[in-house]
Amino acid sequence: MxxxxxxxxxxxxxxxxxxxxxxxxxxxxxxxxxxxxxxxxxxxxxxxxxxxxxxxxxxxxxxxxxxxxxxxxxxxxxxxxxxxxxxxxxxxxxxxxxxxxxxxxxxxxxxxxxxxxLENAFYVHSNEHYEVELFKDHYVNTGLLSTLKSNNKLINVLGSIYAKENGYNNCLLLNNQKQVVEALNGNLFLVKGNTIKTPPLKDGCLNGITRKKLIASLEKLENYTLEEASISPFELQKADELFVTNAITGIQSITKYRKKEYANTVAKDLLGKLNAIARLS
Structure with a gap:
């Protein structure tokens, strides 16, 4: 109905x-x-x-x-x-x-x-291969309108077609300043050591609800340091982990970008915390 x-x-x-x-x-x-x-x-x-x-x-x-x-x-x-x-x-x-x-x-x-x-009642971590690439045909504009969940999603549609045609599971989007802002279907987090980094809203990423919940949770955890800061494409291959967040999947680990393969230890840890927060919401 x-x-x-x-x-x-x-x-x-x-x-x-x-x-x-x-x-x-x-x-x-x-x-x-x-x-x-x-x-x-x-x-x-x-x-x-x-x-x-x-x-x-x-x-x-x-x-x-x-x-x-x-x-x-x-x-x-x-x-x-x-x-x-x-x-x-x-x-x-x-x-x-x-x-x-x-x-x-x-x-x-x-x-x-x-x-x-949906298939699962709770957020479940997937260990399957999940490869991404940069989508560089079009760029996300920085500014307030890009942070809204509107129906203006042509770049996401074209990026999804590009990913399918080239055998990728997802693509990462760049803004007009050539900074990495998000994935096609969610916000991006980068892990390096104990530091977890995600692009700020001013870079044009979606003002995601799961992003907001994870940021609030990370700010309370002593074993992680959170940074809301711009991410350069050069940082991607230096990261220990990359993962995507959205309200439906929760956390999706990225396993490969170009020649770099990533771990998923932090993503699994945070997924457990996200399930706990969701149950209490």
């Missing part, structure tokens, strides 16, 4: 048309949520990010768009889909309503909620 503005409809129902502003202009935001047995992981953080992003895009936030209302809509969608006891990936999409050209007729919004079943 799909939830469109609070109305539950069958998956194959046609409820959008060619005037949709998300389709026409990418005038849309989304949140990818992990839900297990009716519990939405890090729901408050996702909600607050969505509200902040809507304000940045000058969308009108409806009076009923409370945390409680949207949580209820997500749970209603899950119940209607009869997947209450499953681990789920929820996509909550918000887009400006039809009308206008670049200038919208209004800033009012609609929303869609979709549910997909």
């Amino acid at each position: 799909i939830n469109f503005n609070g109305e539950l409809v069958e998956n194959n129902t046609l409820f959008l048309n060619e005037e949709n502003r998300g389709l026409r202009y990418g005038d849309s935001l989304f949140e990818s949520l992990r839900v297990v047995n009716g519990k939405i992981y890090f729901w408050e953080d996702h909600y607050l990010r969505l509200m902040a992003s809507m304000r940045i895009l000058r969308m009108e936030i409806p009076m009923n768009f409370t945390m409680e209302y949207l949580e209820e809509q997500i749970l209603n969608t899950i119940e209607a889909s009869n997947v209450q006891n499953e681990a789920l990936r929820i996509r909550l999409t918000v887009f400006r309503n039809n009308g206008g050209l670049y200038l919208p007729n209004s800033n009012n919004v609609s929303f869609i909620i979709e549910a997909k079943v």
